[in-house]
Structures are given as C-alpha cells and as structure tokens.
Amino acid sequence: MRLNTFPGGIHSPTFKEFTATKPIKEFPFPSRVVLPLLQHTGAPLSPLVKKGDRVKRGQKIADVEAFISAPLHSPLAGKVAGIEDYFHPLLGRFPALTIENDGSGEEERKDPLCDIENKDPAFLREWIREGGMVGLGGAAFPTHVKVSPPPGKKIDTFILNGAECEPYLTCDYRVMIERSSAILTGLRVLVRACGAERVFIGIEENKIEAIEKFDKLVKDLPFPARVVPLLTKYPQGSEKQLIVAILGREVPPGGLPLDVGVVVNNVQTAWAVGRMAEEGLPLIERVITLSGECLKSPENLQVPLGTVLSDLVDFCGGWVETPKKVIMGGPMMGVAQTSLQVPVVKGTSGFVFLSNLYEKKEYPCIRCRRCIDACPMRLFPTMLGKFSEYQAFDEARDQRVLDCMECGACSYVCPSNISLTHLIRLAKAEVMRRSRKGGNQ
Amino acid sequence: MNEELKLVITSSPHLRDETTVPWIMRQVVLALLPATIWGIYFFGVSSTLLTILLSVGSTIGFEALNCKIFKKPLSITDGSAVITGLLLGLSLPPSAPFWLPLVGGGAAIFLGKEMFGGLGQNIFNPALVGRAVLLVSWPKAMSTWWVSAPFGFSGFSGGGAASTFSGVEMVTTPTPLSIAQMYGYSSLHQADPRILWRLFVGQVPGSIGEISALFLLIGFLYLWWRGVVHWDIPLSYFVGLSCVAILGGQSALFHILSGGAIMGACFMATDYVTSPISSKGRYIFGLGAGAITGVIRLLGAYPEGVTFGILTMNALVPFLDYLLPPRFGVKKSNG
Numbered sequence: 171m172r173l174n175t176f177p178g179g180i181h182s183p184t185f186k187e188f189t190a191t192k193p194i195k196e197f198p199f200p201s202r203v204v205l206p207l208l209q210h211t212g213a214p215l216s217p218l219v220k221k222g223d224r225v226k227r228g229q230k231i232a233d234v235e236a237f238i239s240a241p242l243h244s245p246l247a248g249k250v251a252g253i254e255d256y257f258h259p260l261l262g263r264f265p266a267l268t269i270e271n272d273g274s275g276e277e278e279r280k281d282p283l284c285d286i287e288n289k290d291p292a293f294l295r296e297w298i299r300e301g302g303m304v305g306l307g308g309a310a311f312p313t314h315v316k317v318s319p320p321p322g323k324k325i326d327t328f329i330l331n332g333a334e335c336e337p338y339l340t341c342d343y344r345v346m347i348e349r350s351s352a353i354l355t356g357l358r359v360l361v362r363a364c365g366a367e368r369v370f371i372g373i374e375e376n377k378i379e380a381i382e383k384f385d386k387l388v389k390d391l392p393f394p395a396r397v398v399p400l401l402t403k404y405p406q407g408s409e410k411q412l413i414v415a416i417l418g419r420e421v422p423p424g425g426l427p428l429d430v431g432v433v434v435n436n437v438q439t440a441w442a443v444g445r446m447a448e449e450g451l452p453l454i455e456r457v458i459t460l461s462g463e464c465l466k467s468p469e470n471l472q473v474p475l476g477t478v479l480s481d482l483v484d485f486c487g488g489w490v491e492t493p494k495k496v497i498m499g500g501p502m503m504g505v506a507q508t509s510l511q512v513p514v515v516k517g518t519s520g521f522v523f524l525s526n527l528y529e530k531k532e533y534p535c536i537r538c539r540r541c542i543d544a545c546p547m548r549l550f551p552t553m554l555g556k557f558s559e560y561q562a563f564d565e566a567r568d569q570r571v572l573d574c575m576e577c578g579a580c581s582y583v584c585p586s587n588i589s590l591t592h593l594i595r596l597a598k599a600e601v602m603r604r605s606r607k608g609g610n611q
Numbered sequence: 612m613n614e615e616l617k618l619v620i621t622s623s624p625h626l627r628d629e630t631t632v633p634w635i636m637r638q639v640v641l642a643l644l645p646a647t648i649w650g651i652y653f654f655g656v657s658s659t660l661l662t663i664l665l666s667v668g669s670t671i672g673f674e675a676l677n678c679k680i681f682k683k684p685l686s687i688t689d690g691s692a693v694i695t696g697l698l699l700g701l702s703l704p705p706s707a708p709f710w711l712p713l714v715g716g717g718a719a720i721f722l723g724k725e726m727f728g729g730l731g732q733n734i735f736n737p738a739l740v741g742r743a744v745l746l747v748s749w750p751k752a753m754s755t756w757w758v759s760a761p762f763g764f765s766g767f768s769g770g771g772a773a774s775t776f777s778g779v780e781m782v783t784t785p786t787p788l789s790i791a792q793m794y795g796y797s798s799l800h801q802a803d804p805r806i807l808w809r810l811f812v813g814q815v816p817g818s819i820g821e822i823s824a825l826f827l828l829i830g831f832l833y834l835w836w837r838g839v840v841h842w843d844i845p846l847s848y849f850v851g852l853s854c855v856a857i858l859g860g861q862s863a864l865f866h867i868l869s870g871g872a873i874m875g876a877c878f879m880a881t882d883y884v885t886s887p888i889s890s891k892g893r894y895i896f897g898l899g900a901g902a903i904t905g906v907i908r909l910l911g912a913y914p915e916g917v918t919f920g921i922l923t924m925n926a927l928v929p930f931l932d933y934l935l936p937p938r939f940g941v942k943k944s945n946g
Contacts, residue, residue, distance in 0.1 A: 182626055337626065410939070422940040494619050501625040508618060527619060528627040533689055534731035536632060538883045539841075548936045550888060573939055578624030585630040586731075592622045 203476025279450030310517030336500025356444030636690025666700030669716025701820025851901025892931030
C-alpha cells in the first residue's frame with residue numbers, strides 16, 4: 171500500500187490499544203447538563219431561554235447574530251436551572267446554561283433531509299448552521315463557514331479527515347466503523363454545500379478496518395471519491411498537513427484551506443451532519459474517548475453535550491491509579507484540566523488521564539535539529555524559543571512565529587526537554603498583541 | 612466521582628519521547644570506541660591509553676573546576692565534556708608528553724566552551740580549540756610521531772630518530788600529508804604503492820584515533836543508524852576537500868583518507884552545537900570546511916588543515932543559521 175504523508179512530524183507511541191477495539195457505548199442521559207455559551211471558535215452565544223423555562227431535546231437554546239458562530243441546542247428535555255459561570259474546559263470559567271433532566275424525553279426534531287444533490291448549496295449552509303454544526307476534530311470551527319467558499323473562489327476538492335493522529339483518541343475510528351452510513355450522508359450534504367467535485371478520505375494506515383470499510387462504501391457515492399491511506403504520523407490530521415499529504419498543496423500563511431480550493435472536515439462532523447439529515451437531531455451529542463492508564467475501564471462513549479466529566483469517570487469505573495494530569499483532547503494538543511467538574515463541549519474529542527508526567531531533566535539547547543526535523547511548518551523552533559525567552563518578539567515575527575500551529579512536535583522530541591511549544595505560544599500571543607496595537611513598543 | 616485530585620497543569624504537549632542529552636552523548640562516545648580501540652592496538656597501550664585518559668580526565672576536571680569557580684550546577688553529567696576529551700585525546704600524536712592533553716583539555720573547556728556560557732553556547736568546537744592551542748603553541752610536540760619501526764616512512768625528512776619504548780623499537784616519522792606537501796603525492800605513492808589501502812584500514816601513523824578510516828566510518832554509520840547524525844555535513848566536507856585536492860593536482864581519495872579528514876568531517880564538523888541548524892547552511896558549512904582544509908594542506912604552513920578548516924566555518928554558523936527553508940505555503944503550489 172502506498173502511503174501518503176507530509177514532511178516532518180513525529181512517530182510517538184499511539185496508545186490507541188486502550189480503546190481501539192471498544193464499541194461505542196451510549197452514555198445514559200445524565201440528571202443535568204452544563205452548556206457553556208461558547209463551544210466553538212467564534213462569537214459567544216446569547217441564551218434564548220431563561221431560568222425556569224422548560225426545553226425539549228433538540229430545541230435551540232442559544233444563538234447569536236454573527237457569521238462565525240453556531241447555535242446551541244438542548245441535549246435533554248428538562249428545565250433550565252440557571253445561567254451562571256461554570257467550569258469551561260478551555261476558558262477556565264464561562265457563563266453556562268444548566269439544564270436539569272425531567273425524564274420526559276420530549277423531543278423537537280427537524281424534518282429529514284432528502285434529495286440532497288438537488289438542494290441549493292446556500293440553503294444547505296444555513297441548514298448546517300441551524301444544526302449547530304462545528305468541527306468535531308477539536309478546533310470547533312463553525313462548519314457552515316468552512317463550506318462557504320468566498321466570492322470568486324472555487325472549491326475543487328473535499329477532504330474527509332479520518333486521520334485521528336492524536337495518541338489515545340479512537341472516537342473517530344469507532345465512528346468510522348460503526349456510523350459509516352450516516353458519515354456518507356453527511357459527506358453528501360457537505361460536498362453539495364461547498365460545491366466540491368471530488369472527495370478524498372484520509373485515514374492513517376493503523377486504522378485498517380476503517381480503510382477497508384470506506385474503500386467499499388465510496389463506490390456508491392454520487393461523486394468521485396477515494397480513500398487515501400496515510401502514514402501513521404503526528405500531526406497527520408492537521409488540516410494543512412493533510413492537504414499536503416493528499417494534494418501536495420500548501421495553505422498560505424494566515425490562510426484557510428479555501429485558499430487552495432479545499433475544504434477539510436472531520437469524519438465525526440460528517441456523522442453529526444448525516445445524523446441530522448437522517449434523524450433530524452442537531453449537534454447535541456458526540457462520541458468521545460475516555461482513556462489513559464489511570465482509568466479502570468477506558469471507553470468510547472456517545473455522550474450528550476454538557477455531561478460533566480465526573481459522571482463519565484464514574485461510568486468508566488473510576489481509577490486504577492490516581493491521575494496526575496487530566497487532559498481534554500489528546501496528549502499532544504489537549505488542555506490540562508483543573509477539575510473533574512468540566513462539561514463536555516462540542517470540541518471535546520476525549521479526556522485522557524495520565525499518571526506519567528514524562529518528567530525529563532532539562533538541559534541547554536544543544537542545537538541537535540530534532541525540533542527542526544519534526545516541525546511540519548518548516549520552522550526553526552529552537553530559534554523561535556530563544557527569541558521568546560529573550561523577548562525578541564519582532565525577530566520571532568520575522569522568523570514566521572505566527573505560522574506555528576502549536577502541534578507540540580518540537581517539545582516532544584527535544585532531548586533537552588525545553589518547552590519550545592510553550593515559549594512559541596507566548597511569543598505568538600505577544601506578536602499578535604503588538605500587531606493589534608498597530609506598532610511596536 | 613467527586614474526590615479532590617491534585618492535578619498538574621502544564622501547557623501541551625503532555626508527552627515526551629525518551630531521547631535525552633546524555634543518551635546522545637553516550638552514542639557519540641560509543642561510536643568513537645572502534646577507532647579508539649584500533650588506535651590503542653596499533654600504537655600500543657603504553658603510548659596511547661594514558662594520553663586518552665589524561666585528555667578525558669582533563670576536560671571533565673576542568674569543567675568541574677569551572678562549575679566550582681563560577682558557582683554553576685555541576686554539568687559534567689551531561690556527557691559533553693567526555694566527548695570533548697575523547698576527541699582531543701584521539702587527535703593527539705601517540706607518545707605525546709603527559710602535559711599536552713592536560714593543557715589541551717584546559718584550553719578546550721575554558722576557552723572553547725565555558726567562556727561562551729557552557730554547553731550549547733560555544734561558537735567553536737571545544738576539542739578543536741584545544742587542539743588549535745596546542746598546534747600553535749607546541750607545533751613540534753604535536754607533529755612528532757613515534758611509531759613502531761615497520762610502519763614508519765624512512766627516506767623523508769622529519770623521520771629517523773629511534774628509541775625503544777617498553778621493548779618495542781620506535782622511530783619518529785613524517786605523516787603522509789607532510790610528505791605529500793613537501794615532496795608531492797606521487798613520490799609518496801612511489802614509496803608506498805598501497806598507501807590508500809593502508810590509510811583506509813589504519814596502518815599509517817597519525818593521531819591516535821584518526822588513522823583508521825574504516826573504524827571511524829563504522830562509528831559514523833552507527834550514529835547515523837541511531838538517528839544522531841546526518842550525512843549532509845560529512846558528504847559536503849568530502850566534496851569540498853576533493854575539489855581542492857583535484858584542483859591542486861592531487862588524489863582526492865588520498866586527502867579524504869589521510870590526516871584527520873574523516874574524524875573531522877564525521878565527528879567534529881557534525882558537532883551539534885557548532886554546526887548550522889539550517890539545512891542549506893549545513894551544506895555550505897561542510898563545503899567550506901572541506902575546501903579550507905584542502906587549501907591549508909596544499910598551500911599552508913601546516914601539513915594538516917582540518918582543525919582550522921572547521922574552526923573557520925564554525926565562526927560563520929550564526930550567519931548560516933538564518934538560511935531558512937522556503938516558508939510554508941509561500942512556495943508556488945501544485946497539484
């Protein structure tokens with residue numbers, strides 16, 4: 171099998187054996203869910219309900235008049251218990267709606283979407299937005315924005331991202347195996363919405379079952395589609411790297427895949443879109459992986475948004491070892507959590523519970539080039555790290571610090587255990603702050 | 612699940628691979644062992660082992676002393692001082708006086724490394740700084756080669772003194788490079804038609820660890836297989852040296868195989884700290900170091916040019932570092 175890939179990157183252990191063979195279990199409706207009013211990349215939402223209101227499952231409960239945003243729907247039938255600050259897995263604390271389950275199970279479903287290939291793309295984009303769809307790979311960028319080509323730009327290729335390169339995570343893999351027909355429905359909606367002529371499905375070769383499954387299924391699609399087996403390498407699932415691996419095109423600095431005529435969507439996003447087309451349910455549930463050596467019974471779970479992490483840990487049987495770190499997302503780009511009270515949000519691909527802190531003695535940089543070889547964006551992380559350390563932010567900007575997507579490969583390989591990604595993150599923040607102020611100071 | 616957890620918060624990534632600085636340093640020492648053992652075997656334990664041990668002891672000792680003087684945490688455990696000492700010791704002539712490695716080690720650590728701020732900060736390869744100090748201060752001691760009689764070159768100036776060490780008949784001998792510089796390569800080839808083969812396997816006198824191309828290359832291949840070094844600098848070094856040798860009307864292979872060229876190209880020019888991080892820069896660095904080595908050998912006052920060839924290019928590294936690859940997404944796209 172010829173395997174596509176991108177230059178750079180790292181071969182870390184995948185740790186997928188904890189959950190790769192575990193079928194998706196549906197998590198029972200919790201007694202309450204907590205829904206932060208910002209679950210996507212973009213503008214925060216305003217609630218459409220108030221304390222004491224009764225809501226149905228699938229009912230829209232928050233929205234905002236902004237292009238880069240996606241509305242929020244209630245994953246439960248119940249009562250709005252309050253709107254107040256609560257733990258947020260990325261933002262620390264943020265205003266959130268709490269909904270208490272009343273057990274009635276009342277639902278509000280949209281009509282199934284049929285005759286997809288004859289729908290107006292603009293209608294489909296609005297339909298996608300109304301479903302609250304965002305990228306479920308982790309970045310949670312609103313999907314309708316991703317499938318809206320700017321005026322004058324033509325989208326020729328749609329890439330379905332089934333790479334799932336983050337260690338530990340297997341939710342996309344399980345979705346590909348167990349929810350494949352809904353994925354294809356969603357794919358048809360997304361392709362119609364963006365106007366692409368052909369489709370590639372990128373899957374890392376360690377997910378052989380998914381590759382074989384889609385190899386068979388793509389033949390029935392109404393447009394040319396092909397599965398592209400990818401080398402198992404991190405960050406293969408990064409949009410820009412996936413486009414390089416499959417098409418050899420490079421997204422310009424600060425640009426989007428749209429700039430090279432490509433739309434990339436995660437397989438789980440396609441599943442969520444397909445599910446809405448088939449069942450009329452908006453984005454109110456997603457599949458996540460709970461994994462790590464600390465967990466008694468690691469699982470792939472289909473959970474309602476807003477489910478609190480401690481409930482999920484109980485479902486997985488608690489600890490075999492007390493975790494020292496709890497990470498939302500994978501261990502390469504995920505965010506360390508301060509509390510088990512955080513809720514699942516749209517961008518939650520999983521939680522990983524680590525007892526190994528990977529402590530390594532720190533040494534001065536010996537200029538070994540490992541970070542340079544690992545950087546998928548052709549940056550010199552060691553140089554950027556030094557600029558950051560010495561607060562030489564203008565030099566960092568001139569040496570393309572903003573091209574960094576913080577994949578973490580440089581920190582991972584550094585034999586001196588220098589936190590390069592962290593230093594670069596600091597420099598990026600400062601460079602952006604200065605450019606907003608429109609000058610140097 | 613409501614128990615209180617003491618959670619560690621750091622920014623991503625939360626995984627690290629296992630490679631550490633001391634591991635890398637150990638690989639380099641391992642890679643130098645074949646050539647070291649061959650040198651000890653060829654010249655005899657009595658004329659080599661003490662030199663090597665004193666050299667390694669000196670670099671470790673001086674680094675420890677430096678840490679004490681400047682109240683820095685003891686840094687000798689990172690393993691870099693061992694490599695500096697080993698490289699220096701291997702670049703000394705057999706039967707060198709005992710103070711030569713001691714002074715060289717001091718110069719390497721103090722002048723070459725610690726004055727710049729220690730590991731990772733130095734501009735020049737410390738072992739080469741030590742060697743350069745010895746070369747310019749005691750040229751005689753650095754170029755007197757006591758070897759067991761059958762391996763010497765007789766009939767060329769610079770050889771002839773005889774002595775007996777531990778029962779073995781020893782003579783001083785010129786090196787092939789000095790013969791080639793003074794009399795031309797052809798007269799050397801006349802004197803010894805199998806010179807290239809003898810240089811390759813390591814039967815021609817030279818510095819302790821530099822004589823066997825074979826064992827040095829075995830060590831280098833090991834490092835390459837381990838992912839510790841890349842072949843870009845050695846290759847471009849040999850290309851640079853070969854070009855100058857051919858322009859000078861001499862055998863390129865002879866110049867690659869003799870003196871410290873292989874040791875320099877594979878183990879000194881590839882030193883992480885003092886070679887460029889930019890890929891383009893590394894080719895320029897290797898080409899330049901090889902070419903300067905050749906020019907010194909053919910035209911310079913010294914028969915050997917590896918030391919100053921690499922040191923000169925070391926000085927250009929801060930500039931070469933800025934030769935970045937094309938920016939992602941700016942290069943013309945295709946597909």
